[in-house]
Amino acid sequence: MLLSIEPDGPVPIYQQIRDRIVEAIADGRLPAGSALPSTRQLAVDLGVNFHTVNKGYDLLRQEGLLRLGRKAGAVVRRDAGSGPPDPGWAQDWTGRLRTLLAEAAAQGMPATDIVRECLAATGDFAFPATAAEAGNGSGGSP
Amino acid sequence: MSAGSLAAVLPVPVVGALLSVAARPARPTVQFGVRVPRERAGAPVIGRERRAYYWRTAAIGVCCTAAAVTVRGYGSWWLPRIILLLELAADLGCFWVARRKIAAVKNADNWFAGLRQTIATDTSWRTDPPRFPVRWLIPALAVMAATAAVGALRYPGLPAHIVTGSGHRVPKSAVSVLVVAGQLYFTAVYSGLM
Numbered sequence: 001m002l003l004s005i006e007p008d009g010p011v012p013i014y015q016q017i018r019d020r021i022v023e024a025i026a027d028g029r030l031p032a033g034s035a036l037p038s039t040r041q042l043a044v045d046l047g048v049n050f051h052t053v054n055k056g057y058d059l060l061r062q063e064g065l066l067r068l069g070r071k072a073g074a075v076v077r078r079d080a081g082s083g084p085p086d087p088g089w090a091q092d093w094t095g096r097l098r099t100l101l102a103e104a105a106a107q108g109m110p111a112t113d114i115v116r117e118c119l120a121a122t123g124d125f126a127f128p129a130t131a132a133e134a135g136n137g138s139g140g141s142p
Numbered sequence: 143m144s145a146g147s148l149a150a151v152l153p154v155p156v157v158g159a160l161l162s163v164a165a166r167p168a169r170p171t172v173q174f175g176v177r178v179p180r181e182r183a184g185a186p187v188i189g190r191e192r193r194a195y196y197w198r199t200a201a202i203g204v205c206c207t208a209a210a211v212t213v214r215g216y217g218s219w220w221l222p223r224i225i226l227l228l229e230l231a232a233d234l235g236c237f238w239v240a241r242r243k244i245a246a247v248k249n250a251d252n253w254f255a256g257l258r259q260t261i262a263t264d265t266s267w268r269t270d271p272p273r274f275p276v277r278w279l280i281p282a283l284a285v286m287a288a289t290a291a292v293g294a295l296r297y298p299g300l301p302a303h304i305v306t307g308s309g310h311r312v313p314k315s316a317v318s319v320l321v322v323a324g325q326l327y328f329t330a331v332y333s334g335l336m
Contacts, residue, residue: 004262037268045263 001029005046013048017056025065025079026125032082036066036074064089080126147214149309150222154210154229158203161233165195165240174241179253187247191240198236202229282333 001024005016024030036042039057043050057074060066064086067077085093104114165174170183174191182188206229213221248254303311304318312318 001265002262003265004260006258006260008259035269037265041268042263042265045265045268046261 003042003046005048007048013046014052014055014059017042017046017053018059021056021060022065023125025076028079028126030076030079032076032079034076035072036076038073080128147309150219151207151210151214154222154226155203155207157226158199158206158229158233161230162196162199162203165192165237173244174237176241176244176248178244178248179257182248182253185247187244191243195236195240199233202232202236206232286333 003017003020003024005013005020007013009016011019021030021036030036036057037045039053040050043053046053057066057068061068065077067075069075101114168174171178171180173183173188174195178185178188206225210222210225213225300314300319300322302314304314304322305311306318306321
């Protein structure tokens with residue numbers, strides 16, 4: 001997996017690391033069970049502080065996407081085929097989506113454009129075809 | 143010129159020549175350790191500093207070689223090495239001067255204004271690194287083993303005098319044998335065997 005960040009970008013580096021890994025899980029490049037580099041290794045490779053990577057990994061752990069162990073290291077815990085999301089996650093996500101939509105509305109973006117952008121973005125990721133498929137997943141969820 | 147004095151002097155022009163051309167194979171976007179945008183790779187300051195570095199280090203190499211050849215007659219084995227160290231320091235100084243001048247222009251003109259810098263890493267190199275091709279070592283190991291076997295058969299013992307790394311002939315003793323063993327050790331280290 002090619003992980004790229006913009007050190008001078010407006011988004012914090014730990015957030016960029018978290019976002020790139022989420023995108024890789026979503027598009028199938030990092031299926032459940034995939035190993036990620038240790039925080040120190042990734043920090044060295046990206047030339048950033050170890051605590052920055054640690055913060056990004058910890059966010060992913062809190063979201064249930066990553067499992068951090070002393071022996072196994074950082075391992076992807078779930079992907080699109082691992083079944084329905086954890087309870088409460090959908091509610092949080094809806095709240096964040098509302099904020100994103102509010103930003104678009106405040107900037108004067110038409111609803112049709114928003115829907116078109118959303119549909120275009122869904123083509124980039126490996127969504128389960130149906131709700132039933134999401135419920136019958138056989139991914140790496142523990 | 144004896145083999146010993148040649149061995150002492152030769153590193154001076156060799157190192158001088160190598161450092162003189164060291165800046166040539168550099169990537170266009172990293173000049174003297176300064177990262178520059180691709181569009182600025184042909185900036186006048188870069189060309190000027192590359193030429194200046196080349197001529198400065200070449201002049202230093204010529205001067206140091208002349209000095210090393212001159213002092214070799216005084217019999218001090220350490221004088222050419224001192225000159226070699228001075229040459230290295232002077233060449234590093236030239237590198238630092240070129241680096242500082244390019245960085246100064248880069249910062250003054252804000253070369254990265256409007257550009258997005260990205261750092262990318264391939265995580266699979268960490269999580270699934272390619273295995274070292276051990277089989278590729280077989281020919282080299284076979285050559286080394288054959289050489290050692292032929293050497294042991296033809297020369298079962300060390301000669302009465304041993305030539306050390308500095309070119310001196312010394313009588314065989316525990317110390318001189320250890321010196322040769324140390325040279326073999328470093329040869330093995332450099333060969334990647336240890």
